[in-house]
Amino acid sequence: MKNIFKVYQKILHRGIVPVLVIAMTFTSCEKNIDLEPFNQVSETAAFQTAPLIALTVSGMYEAAQIGYYANPVDPAYRGFPFGSAFVQQGDNRGEDVVNVATFYQLTYTATYSTTSANNVNYWKDSYRLINRCNIVIDGVRKAATDNVISAALAEEYEGEARLLRAMTYHELLQHFARPYKDTPSASHMGVPYHEKPFTTQAAIEEGFATGRSTVAEVYAKIIADLDFAEAKLPLKATRTGNQKLTRATKGAAIAEKTRIYLHMWDMDKVITEGTKFTSGSLAGTYALTAEPSGPFASPYSNTESIFGMENSATVNPGVNAALASQYGRRQLVCMSPILWRNPSWLVDDKRRADGAMTFKVSNVIFTNKYKDQTNYTDPSPMLRYAEVILNMAEAYARKGDVTNGLTYLNMIRNRALAAPATQAYTAASFKDNVELLGAILVERRIEFAMEGRRWPDIHRLQKCPYFPINGIPAKLANGMPAGSAFTLGTPYTGALGTVAIPYSDYRFVWPIPQDEINSNPTLAAQQNTGW
């Protein structure tokens, strides 16, 4: 009996440790696995306070400034769509630059495919931005209803989102759809238009119902967005610092409208919108800088720039996309002799100025519009007043108003001339408004050289009644041109190693990316013809 008791005592002694340990374990159970992230904010909190809403609006611009280059291992910043990519793709699809290395070769030689990175990421990053815009629009509306922020502030935020959304859809249309004039009422396929945010499983299910809208439908939505943005956005003056030029303003919305209406071939509206700069709501807000290099010499504080993406030393498209890296330090894209030797571009034009506007390496000409080759802080030139003026000039010329057309053209050209008194165009310079129009179209190429404006012009001028472009023009061969090809005096007549691609060719438009085709049965049935 005693022995048995001893055994129990022994077991009891020895058992105390495990019992204690096990008791301890049950005290710490659930806490151990009920964890919240430290690095991110939960979606339920994002629109709950005014500061978080302000951050979310700012984060929308991030998608515009530095889209990713989706590399499965290491997604890298690449400046899609507005941080830099629109410039590089817009230039390299055209003939006014030469791609000297491999970087933009697929774009330059039109050997892209449904999986090639630049066109694929243009699509992906544009829609990523659109979804962020839609999230903001939806979020601020709810926040206003819940009195988290005022209705006025919500509308201003919504205006910012809708400006970015409109601009992004326009980028998509220019690359993935045929131009407005392709069919008489623009009833051909545009791009899928989404205006609801995709943040839930239910939204995903619903989204599959949406196919490609027609080009006309997308343009109508773009105009609606821009009208709203114009009404709700503040003037440049109410913003501070760099944000006067790098955050959405009323000026940006109106300037964008002049561009959109040009693409829609609605010249009256171009003039209506453009006039707001001279005598309307924007009177006195913007002015051309004295020198053509002005907007690039001090890109964050000048009277001419209207809108661009801000780039900072720590957040920018990086060594593989920043404009000052690609066009500047790395010299991956040079000016094409086709443009450089265009006889309409006078030899002593200030826009050729070595230093202020260009630089030379072994006589090959590169742009010097983007100057910060160390920190890549140049903004991207999305909209500047010079474009509004040339849009106006073109609209007047097309309407037969030679006087106004000439005036607006000369506003741009004369400031670049070495001797305006003798070199300026006069009424006598042109036989008619069509000749004037021709000069305006060339002027655009010169003024916006290496600002990404060439492709939009090629795209919209496909069925131009006066100066139609047929498809993608022939270009110099991919690779470094000889320095001698840049000798001025005669037009370039050398070899064009990259052959022209006619408008009828399927390569004129980019294909919808394979990832979209694979994951979206609706769009799989709506791929661009030939791809």
Next chain:
Amino acid sequence: MKKIALLLAFFAIGLNVLLAQTKEITGIVTSTEDGGTMPGVSISVKGTSLGTITDMNGRFVLKVPADAKTLLFSFVGMASQEVVIGNQSVINIQLKAEDISVDEVVVVGYGVQKKREVTGAISQVKGDAIANLATPSFESQLAGRSAGVQITAANGVLGEAPRIRIRGVGSISQGTYPLVVVDGMPVFTGDVGGYASTNAMGDINPADIESVEILKDGSATAIYGSRAANGVILITTKKGSKGKFSVTYNNYLGIASPVNLFDLLETPDFVTISNEKRSNRGQAAIAVGTDVNTDWQAAVLRQNAFQQDHNLGISGANEMTNYYFSLGYTTQEGVSRPNEMNRYTFRSNIDQKLYKWLSIGLNSAITRSEYFGLNTGSNSLSGNIFSAIRMLPNTSVFDANDPTGYNIDDVNTNYSGRGQNLQQVDDNLPNIRYTLDKNVYSSKTMGVIASTYLMVNITPDLNFRTQLGVDTKGTEGFRYWNPFHGDGQSVNGRINNNYSNLTRWNWQNVLTYTKTFAENHNINVNLVNEFQQQNVNSFYGAGTNMSDSFFSHNLIDGSYGTQISGGSKSQNGFNSLAGRINYNYAQKYFFQASVRRDGISSLPKDNRYGIFPGVSVGWTISRESFMSDLTFISDLKLRASYAEVGNVDIGNYPYLGLYSNAKYADYNGIAFSQIGNDQLKWETSQKTDIGLDASFVDSKYKFSFDYFINNQDGLILAAPTPPSFGIPGNSIAKNIGKLKNWGYEFTFDLALISKKDLKLSVDGNLSLVKNEIQELVNHQDIIQTYTIIREGESIRTLFGYDYQGVNMSNGNPIYRKADGTLVQGNIPTSNYKVYNPENPTDISVASTLVSADRKLLGTSIPTYFGSVGLKAEYKGIDLNVMFRYSGGNYVMNRTRMDLLNQKFQNNGTEILGRWQSVDNPGDGWTPRLWYAGDTFVNFTDNTSTRWVEKGDYVKLQTVTLGYTLPASLLKRMGIQNLRIFAQGQDLLMFTDYTGIDPEMENGGVDFNGTPRQSVVTFGINLKL
């Protein structure tokens, strides 16, 4: 009365003592192993409490009663011996090490098991099999050593973790790395931070490993529940060796070199080819100058990378204490400049018995690892191989006239010098040697893996053990990009310091009950509860626009223009309860069942807990009476198991809708970064295994066979969402996806000769593994650049175009479209034309080659692999040879495409077979050259049969020749054992693959990897 009785009693005792006759027995106890004397051996008179222990010299003196019959000699780890005393007064005996071969144990989850009672599929690799091999991390040496386990090192960069596949690929988009447990503590695996590749497994000193157990099937892994889907690797470190205390010293010194090199063009051919690229396109020649003929590979790769390793171990054991201490040092140069690793390890394993019923112990290892890495980016301008194969051979590496001493271009200092060529190297390649020499990538890790336990024997049958473990790694990273040339030029120099801290706490309590009832009913029960929490945080500081390259050793206040910093923190944890029961009847019929309930922080609240059951049975047929006549059968056992386990390598918060920081320029912002899925559940893996173990003729011939099926269900897939929806990452984490791996494993081990002076054995294994994707989101293919994930196919099957060779009349590449027709890529116009074999010169009919023309081009996963080894001993000489083989897979040789680039860059010699003219059509496979025509001529970024090759190979993995000096000679020097050896690894390869090595693939693609290393070493094993 009482007093009288007491007195009488005393008297009686005294009388007894006086009357009892005693005799004295003396003797010496030695060990059969080495003949050495054994201190501390206990000697007792059987059936009494009389006894003594041997002194330092193994001697004993014991007075025993005259009637004592038997002495009992016992010592830990040695077989006890009984000696009949008889008339002897001197008894010298030899103790034999306990014969554990009969009862060899394997380590299983939360315990050990006798090998012959195992009913799951477990492979054991003994530490000494891999101890002396020159290797950056031990696990790469497990390759070929057990069936069903494939380990591949895709390149020769020290610090990169090899890929481990245990019975196939267990997940599509989540982790596929097995759980690794060191002495019961689940440890970190993979890269632990810094700027050079690091591998947590590299922190483990291979010399400290006693054994590695690889748990492969469901029942073996089920006790690890949610972490077991990819298999479990258990590492047991050494204990004090049985017998007396010993000192060991092992080392090796060796030289590593690349297994193979590329056949690049030399200057004369380079000039011809370069200018032909240009002239075909009507462009002027640019390659000029034949004075220089540089082998740029030699500038990047080392032929004589020095490697050395030293290990000192001290260990011993007695009844109460068991200790093992070791110091290790290794330094290894990698085959690519400036890759290097240094490792310093210290380990201390101590077990102490406090009372008969209570013991404690501490296993701890401190490791300092230093890795010096480099840019190995397969598509980076400063990537070592990317650049080495492209640099112009008619330009030199160095230039005494350049201020830097390197050949750097005079026009633009960011290019490598162009020499006499009329143009700089394309893609602005910098001088790769400069960047390798100047830029720094390093990771220095201080790691501690420690666990301490307390063990209580509550009753002889019931045991409780609580263990607290920690694995912590602090990694300091440093990166410097020189401002003058290379990657750093873009930002005028970049300097980064970072620090990451990974800490994992693990607490486990195990209650074990072992009992035999009625002689034949053996039962073993384990109850486990386990908690784990892990914290990972990191931060970095960086600067660009450096004031001067002088400040290139650390971030230095004020030495850079742009300041950048950042950091992150994450956490996860789990709680578990598990139980396992083992039962066997007379060692004949075995049954095991286990169940585990895991709760994990990475899943939504409602789905946080998962239950993972496993069951297995075994039948040792050879123990049946009807088998007793078949004496040549030593052992024959049939096994079967089934379990459901999980995969938790799914990230920290895959289910939450999240907003991450998203700065617009310098304005703070947040943005939608992950779409939530509150339905997210466990990934489960149903594992079935049927196995057979057999051994014959006194266990001389051993065979083992397994058939397994692993069905992975509810795979968490990054289910692709249409990019036009703009969802972050264009995916949502969903439990959609089914995957099946199945196959056969065969193992044999034949002791052909086992004489005293000559031993010869052959062993080997073969695994046949298949993989099939069974279900994907909406049954949609997941198409990657070179591969496809498609239902009914093996994961990441190569996917691309069907190349048919060259149009001999014009040099255009020909492809077969999906409809069977042939098209040629008309090089001058970059578009596709119908190819009519009847009229090959006709290029008038337009056609296309589009994504719909792609087809499956072969599995990227080897379907068979294994090894064959031979061990021989003749007197003191030992020879160990191991061949490893693998095949059945195809490799997209992307490197080969780069070697055939159409730029002003170097090429591989294959390009000499290009089409030049109708009269000189070349090899029929290589199209006409066309400057800058890569995207069209080579169809870059697409797979085609032009580049797809078979991945079959046989390699001489290791060959070791050793010589153990005769014991008689050593004894005089006081040395127990001395062996000298020479060893070679990866010395020979047999393959038809045209690249460096077919093993150098990642996801089926060989893309500019650093060649694997072959190593020759010499070393000694010394034991005092």
